[in-house]
Amino acid sequence: MSALTVTGLGKSFGGVDAVAGISFELRSGELLALIGPNGAGKSTTFNMINGQLKADAGSIRLDGVELVGRKPREIWRLGVSRTFQIAETFSSLTVVENVQMSLLSQQRRLFAMWHPAADERRDEALALLDRVGMKAQADRPCSVLAYGDVKRVELAIAMANAPKLLLMDEPTAGMAPGERNALMALTKQLVVERGMAVLFTEHSMDVVFAYADRMIVLARGRLIAEGRPLEIRDHPKVQEVYFGTGKTFEKTSS
Known part of the structure; x- marks a missing residue:
């Protein structure tokens, strides 16, 4: 069953097509790699799926629910x-x-500041950290962690x-080879375990070919291959x- 269905997705900037009518599906329990050279439209595609950019055309559906036009926080609460x-944590x-x-x-409940939060859902948080191998460092500030460990915290x-x-933008960027393979x-x-769908971009082809179930390839905003x-x-x-x-990719008529 497809968790994510993207149909005719398009986005232009100043008359330039950053993403030009791409369509693809991602099934639950699948890792799908989105690859392409610089300027292919990978980041634009990611940013449209999680609501940071609004699509000019097309549809993005998660379990049949339309995401286009929703704010990032709404999309987060729908399960994205x-x-x-560059890992995003509160250092x-x-x-x-x-x-x-x-x-x-x-x-x-994030802004209910009058309610003590130190013990709120701590056991659940520790269980997640245990799953990513970071429970032993639970009470250390993020500012002192090695970069590979910060990436694990971000995953938790x-x-x-x-x-x-789960959208993963260059998940192994800045990591040593051993750390890259361990994270993936x-x-x-x-x-x-969880049957979730993962769409990830990655420049390290060893990671892509080792862990992706399928791949889609963009060039100049167009989908040129999948499989x-x-x-x-x-x-x-x-x-x-x-x-x-x-050689460079020459656009063909769509």
């Missing part, structure tokens, strides 16, 4: 979480407090929403625009 290329808070903040936000924050769909292996386990990793590796258009032939 996101991690960022002045402890590890467990970061996850508690996410849990309280999902409950719409995202999981606090019990997402149907953990993500794969969470997908299997399983081995199909994409051998796709002539993908080799032309992405894997180093030096």
